[in-house]
Amino acid sequence: MSATDWNDRICTLGPFEPAPGDGFIVCRCVEITQGDVRRAVHDGMFTLHEVRRLLRCGMGLCQGQICGRLVRGIVAKELGVSPTALEEVTARAPMRPVEMRVFGSEEAGA
């Protein structure tokens, strides 16, 4: 049997069934649970980009440094693929939160 082509969004995982652990918070910055992530995949969000854009997990203060691997694992498990088969997500500047007055300054050492 060939692997499912998740690019064809006609593929379905069937209806969402609640599972133990769904209440577990995976992204603490924006309080997203394992169940939220699983439900998003069942709703057709078959890539990490789409899951993140839908739920904002990984886009809060820590920028995914804490939840990134967990979310990847949950999405991969739902799709039945290896976590490494999922795409890399984009790291965004600035690498840690920076105040506007600092980011906006043109002065050396400010």
Place this chain on the structure above:
Amino acid sequence: MNNTADVIIIGAGVIGSATAYYLTRKGHSVIVLEKSPFLGDGGSSRNGGGVRQSGRDPRELPLAMYGVKHLWPGLSEELGMDVEYCQSGNLRLGKTEEHLAILRGLTDRAAACGLGVSMIDAAQARTICPYLSEEVIGASWCPTDGHANPMLVTLAYYRKARANGARFITGQRVQAIQKVRGQARRVVCGDETFEGDTIVLAAGYGSRAIAAGLGIDLPMNTLLMEVLVTEEQPPMFSQMLGTAMADFYGHQSKHGSFVFGGSSGFEAHNRDDGRPVNHSITAPCICRGVMGYFPALAGTKIVRTWAGWLDEMADHIPAIGPVAEVPGLLVGCGFSGHGFGIAPAVGTVLADLAAGDTPPLEVSAFRYDRFKAKL
């Protein structure tokens, strides 16, 4: 797998996805082909979320006003997802007499088209938004403007269209549209071919190369624009904000982050290595713009920045509608940096045209062949 549908849509941005949804609502079969592995990865997930009528080209105003009146208010309910639509007005700010003259011009032109927009003084502006810099001396005010979350709107259209039976395929780059007996019918992607009675070309800038294959030129360029997002803050104000000089624009989102967009002035000359990446000078420039109008935000931290391409048409408004030389082809592209706010209305119009129904608005101002040489 059946590669034939009533309508084939090229591009799964907010325009393609909205069109797909409105077509499925009418009971039509739809296939949407998207070159990116991710849905809505173009401008549609990268924009500032403005749902504005003020500041628009008069030709675009009817679409903007129709959407705000008839489509945006019920969109979350209709799509079964809170898309964070917030209608609490747009303030466009000025600090000098020259700024106010610009704002008055914009306001007069929009008011002449029937939009409720007016000039207000500094005290009125501060009543609406108490955090304005002391330097602000006046503003234009459109109380029916607003904002929404672009990532959610695009994915909500996709999710609902998919639930209604639309087939979306990502990682599927369209190379050509081919005619069959004089009618646009076949859509070619590598060794896969799709067929539809109507083809909707909604591939942003990518539409230009595809249309060129049919001998149609859509005169547009790309332009990179940038956005930044702050850490979450307690609710401060809910309006959409902009300035006479376009120093920045933005709003506070539902979860508390501020989303601000802007430019450095070097957009036409930015390096382009094929990916939409930030330029180091732009976000700091946006920060200076924001602090100049909202000193209270100087200590707020930036957590993310990103960049996205606009598909800038020669006269800054899109091409929407049928192509006379190619029966069966509809275009919807070239939104020139303001296609998000009008996406529900444009999707409605394109779905009506594709289905052979009469759209609620006339779109001949957006003809693809309106471009004439200067002499």
